[in-house]
Amino acid sequence: MSENIHPAQLRELIRRREHTAPTTGQCCGFTQANVIILPRDCAQDFMLFCSRNPRFLPILSVQEPGCFETAPLAPGGDIRTDCPMYIVLRNGEVEIVDDLKTLWRNDLVTFLIGCSFTFETALVRAGVPVRNLELGCNVPMYVTRHQMIPAGPFRGPQVVSMRPIPAHLVARAVLITARFPSVHGHPVQVGYPEGLGIRDLGSPDFGDPLDLAPGDIPVFWPCGMSGLAALKKSQVPFAITHAPGHMLVTDMRDEEFASC
């Protein structure tokens, strides 16, 4: 079990291939980041894409071209080895790899993007049940009928995560997650999947389905998977991202992202 070890130790285990599982539930209280890596010549457009869609792609850190170190968020870390699994995209074609050592190039720019896992601890502490944590599974994520604002080659659908929240705790969940604007913040929509173009909550596009209990309201937050969706749609010649659930675990505490 590595749930309560320090993130630096977990990254060390991952680097040695002694931990290869998803990072979900690991290093409780420390922030996990979405990873997107692009060649320098399209990094500027992607940065613009993030800045135009900050609720979906909140930038926590952008590294210098060629820099594989992950400081300041994860000092001593190496982005080439410290996620358990990666997706490499070449003109939309997908390959899964364990590390990026042989793929690394001096023109690659690493983006670390906020993830809604960060506010889940705050929800639990405030008495709001987080079903995916209780069940030890991933959140369900859905491609919506709404589009991101494009920039350069980057375009694609808004992707949302869904958490079932008891009706009397919806306002509390809104208020708590609004404290964390750099990790997606408050929900984009409450209670109306049809309005997002979601036909069947039981069939998410990514992650695991979660049942609604009687009195649960489906609450939708912006999701960083909008980045992967845009990379696929954009057909850029080369891009890398973490495999879903196999994220970079940083040394930042979740509460460091609270605005107040």
Place this chain on the structure above:
Amino acid sequence: MSENIHPAQLRELIRRREHTAPTTGQCCGFTQANVIILPRDCAQDFMLFCSRNPRFLPILSVQEPGCFETAPLAPGGDIRTDCPMYIVLRNGEVEIVDDLKTLWRNDLVTFLIGCSFTFETALVRAGVPVRNLELGCNVPMYVTRHQMIPAGPFRGPQVVSMRPIPAHLVARAVLITARFPSVHGHPVQVGYPEGLGIRDLGSPDFGDPLDLAPGDIPVFWPCGMSGLAALKKSQVPFAITHAPGHMLVTDMRDEEFASC
């Protein structure tokens, strides 16, 4: 039309019986208060009742026994004459009166209680439609199956107001109304009338019904009518309250009740 006159002028018109209609929509931007008047010997218990149920009965001001002046919230006002209509309760029996001049006693204590009308202007300014304002009607209010925390003789059901909010604006409505904790603050419940024991949204216990448009979510806020419900249920020998919609219009601006 007295929508844009100063509250002091409106109170003057009401005092002279030149304005006898509900105060809904009057003096836009100025705060209206619920009025509850009780003999001194049960005022202490009622104050305890309010303090135990602050989301439902947020105290804006409590006057000295016998004091009919309404300063500081409404300087120059007179609580005996400045609401267009009152309800007098004697052991649960109801009488409607125009003014309190002949009823006034030196042991009467006036409570001014926050009202959710106060945050409606802020909602509209933030682009959240407020259907009761658009239609010029009252909000629908419902007696729920949840009980207030009792104090002395005071007990009764929690009463809620309902506003239909488009699903993509529910989070915004929560955040805006949370800025106004002294006028009921954020919703108590979102999207699940059955959970409150409400069988038919079309048949409110007080106020006017409001239709839900496709994609609207019924959002429920705590309501000061919980006070009237408790007065009726408690069967106190003597109590006075404003008639629904016929409130005290104060000189306080709505934004003065914003916490941030």
